[in-house]
Amino acid sequence: MSETKKTNIILFSGDYDKAMAAYIIANGAAAYDHEVTIFHTFWGLNALRKEENIQVKKSFVEKMFGKMMPRGANKMGISKMNFAGFGPKMIKDVMKKHNAMPLPDLIEMAQEQEINLVACTMTMDLLGLQKEELLDEIEYAGVAAYLADAEEGNVNLFI
Template sequence: MENKSTMVVFNGDLDKAIASFIIATGSAAMGNQVTMFFTFWGLNILRKNESVPVKKTFLEGMFGLMMPRGPENLGISKMNMGGLGSKMMKYIMRKKNIATLQELMETAKELDVKIIACAMSMDVLGITEAELIDGIEYAGVATYLAEADQSRLNLFI
């Protein structure tokens, strides 16, 4: 068992994304090697803000249109109220000088947190590499499991 922490980030809600990056950066700051495996709706956290022109099937296009693009556009898991709850939470966090999701993601990069996008989920949801942020890796569940088996802390978020 090494000083490793591994997280599956399945949900793409702003609040759960913030929680996962606070745990990830905190764990990395304590000297652990942290891996975050983004799968299903969690992939939306890694999407670029702007629309990227990629060829998609009709259904892939529909999923792509309906899913939020990146940290700016995520809803919260409770009391989202059509985006109002998400706006309220972001406003309060800015007022209180709490790091935003974007800042937490920058910190994660600086602390060498390994960010992996789940290749199978990308295939299912029709998300291409061009649509996701730079500096991340692409892999399958075997890669996740190899990391998880060596990790002291494992979470599914």
């Protein structure tokens, strides 16, 4: 087959290390000419948040969600942080030492490689996140769009 291969990743997790894994696989697949989509849902949406505090009109509960969730990739925690006792800082130090790309750089690279970064509109609604708060040049879609991609996908992952 000479068709373009397709990789579709659902990023559900809001953990720094899991998001790193998602973006490393996605960037790898794009480098091998796959058509790649990362569908950000639930806590995975936090990877797409802008770092600065954007003023938008929100209800009280939406404001609370907004404050409690990390604002952008750089603020996300590690899935094993509490279990093993080391924090995001330690892993970021190690990454720096090994010249591994931090998550915000991996996301920028994904955009340069024209990976489709999609924000799930249903969970944006639930968590009270608005387009102004998310990175520019991302797409907005729901589960129907995900399924249309995934049913043609060669590599489908839920992270």
